[in-house]
Amino acid sequence: MTVAQLFPKLEIPETIAAGPGPGNTDARVLAAFSGAGIADHMHGDVLRGMVECKLMLRQVWGTENIHTFGVAGTGWSGLDVMFSAIMPGDKVVVFNNGTFSGIDGLTVRMKAATAAELALNPLDPKPASVVVVDVPHGVSVTGGMVEEALARHKPKWACMAHWETGSGRINDIRGFSEACERHDVMGLVDAVSSLGVEDFRIDDFPGVHGWASCPQKGICCLPLTYAPVSFTDRYIETLKKTGTRTFVHHPIMEARHWGIIDGKDVEKGTYHRTHSAYAVSAFHEALRITLQQGIPARAKEYAFHEAALRRAVRAMGCEVTSNMTSLVVLNLPSELAGREMELVQSCRAQNFGIWPTLSAPVQIRIGILNLLTRAAITDIVHRFADAIRAMGGTVDGARVEEALNAAYDQAIAAE
Numbered sequence: 001m002t003v004a005q006l007f008p009k010l011e012i013p014e015t016i017a018a019g020p021g022p023g024n025t026d027a028r029v030l031a032a033f034s035g036a037g038i039a040d041h042m043h044g045d046v047l048r049g050m051v052e053c054k055l056m057l058r059q060v061w062g063t064e065n066i067h068t069f070g071v072a073g074t075g076w077s078g079l080d081v082m083f084s085a086i087m088p089g090d091k092v093v094v095f096n097n098g099t100f101s102g103i104d105g106l107t108v109r110m111k112a113a114t115a116a117e118l119a120l121n122p123l124d125p126k127p128a129s130v131v132v133v134d135v136p137h138g139v140s141v142t143g144g145m146v147e148e149a150l151a152r153h154k155p156k157w158a159c160m161a162h163w164e165t166g167s168g169r170i171n172d173i174r175g176f177s178e179a180c181e182r183h184d185v186m187g188l189v190d191a192v193s194s195l196g197v198e199d200f201r202i203d204d205f206p207g208v209h210g211w212a213s214c215p216q217k218g219i220c221c222l223p224l225t226y227a228p229v230s231f232t233d234r235y236i237e238t239l240k241k242t243g244t245r246t247f248v249h250h251p252i253m254e255a256r257h258w259g260i261i262d263g264k265d266v267e268k269g270t271y272h273r274t275h276s277a278y279a280v281s282a283f284h285e286a287l288r289i290t291l292q293q294g295i296p297a298r299a300k301e302y303a304f305h306e307a308a309l310r311r312a313v314r315a316m317g318c319e320v321t322s323n324m325t326s327l328v329v330l331n332l333p334s335e336l337a338g339r340e341m342e343l344v345q346s347c348r349a350q351n352f353g354i355w356p357t358l359s360a361p362v363q364i365r366i367g368i369l370n371l372l373t374r375a376a377i378t379d380i381v382h383r384f385a386d387a388i389r390a391m392g393g394t395v396d397g398a399r400v401e402e403a404l405n406a407a408y409d410q411a412i413a414a415e
């Protein structure tokens with residue numbers, strides 16, 4: 001006789017999400033999620049909520065693209081929809097400067113590989129039609145690099161991460177868009193880390209035809225709700241001609257449930273798959289919070305608090321190599337060099353959720369998603385200083401306090 005193996009009820013502790021993502025979900029988003037009724041995916045209020053989300057998303061992205069909506073899942077779900085227009089044999093140039101653009105490159109290689117190329121190396125295909133431009137970790141992709149590669153290879157598509165979260169580097173989106181326009185290439189951008197953190201409008205970048213982001217970073221929603229995407233009419237026309245081999249991640253079909261049919265807004269969506277009233281409700285509230293604060297104001301807050309955190313960790317002797325405003329990526333002082341992973345693990349054991357880099361070299365990443373207060377940053381700084389001390393490192397507490405106070409008090413004086 002077999003005995004059922006029943007585990008105790010799963011308890012997941014409260015943590016400080018001080019990493020690259022997921023961020024700290026807003027209490028209003030959690031309340032919206034748990035407060036939704038058991039409405040089905042064709043209930044009038046759920047359909048109305050999805051249409052309202054679509055309209056709010058266009059404001060958040062800064063676009064008039066009709067095909068702007070959410071893809072159920074996480075960042076990779078939105079990216080998979082965006083890359084679905086890439087067909088076997090398509091010529092593509094991908095810029096890789098870290099973990100995430102590296103995985104974008106893998107996705108692109110899977111889509112662009114011919115059947116024979118995929119069978120040759122199913123988990124890591126190397127199609128002849130895809131050029132991966134490797135840019136070293138810690139270095140940003142520049143407009144010059146994009147110009148040179150597009151001039152040389154003349155692809156159909158070019159792909160880049162806007163903010164490469166692996167190394168914390170901002171890539172040159174303007175240079176990318178302009179080079180795409182000059183060479184009549186359709187740009188595709190992974191904006192998973194930048195949406196809701198940087199002040200930008202996608203309609204200012206006409207060389208880019210597909211954009212994808214995620215729910216749980218700058219948008220402060222829950223993972224597995226909705227990944228924002230947006231496509232130009234040219235992208236959709238291109239896709240209509242080639243088709244793509246997916247039903248669930250089809251940009252045109254997925255848009256139907258959001259009330260986008262035949263390239264036009266309609267009052268109500270039609271069935272594509274079972275959407276969740278909980279997810280719709282949470283996403284709707286997250287977008288309301290974003291628009292209430294406004295993207296420009298939020299971007300300023302991120303820059304302000306990241307500068308304070310950066311100054312404080314530098315006062316501990318750390319070297320910061322990133323330039324994103326939601327994250328600092330750093331090397332420990334030389335006396336602790338090589339012990340980054342150990343330090344990250346000791347912090348995580350205390351539910352202080354910082355991260356290492358996920359590809360070489362090993363560095364520490366401390367994020368501030370939805371932690372935009374002086375008290376929250378000060379708490380992060382103190383916890384990090386304590387972790388360094390616990391490993392036998394030295395931290396001059398007075399110097400760190402001085403750096404924090406200088407960042408905050410100078411800014412207050414400047415107002």
Ligand SMILES: *Cc1c(COP(=O)(O)O)cnc(C)c1O
Nearest residue numbers: 074075076100161165192193214
């Ligand atoms: C986080 C991230 C992803 C992956 O997103 P998931 O939500 O984990 O699926 C992809 N690209 C970039 C740039 C990211 O920061």
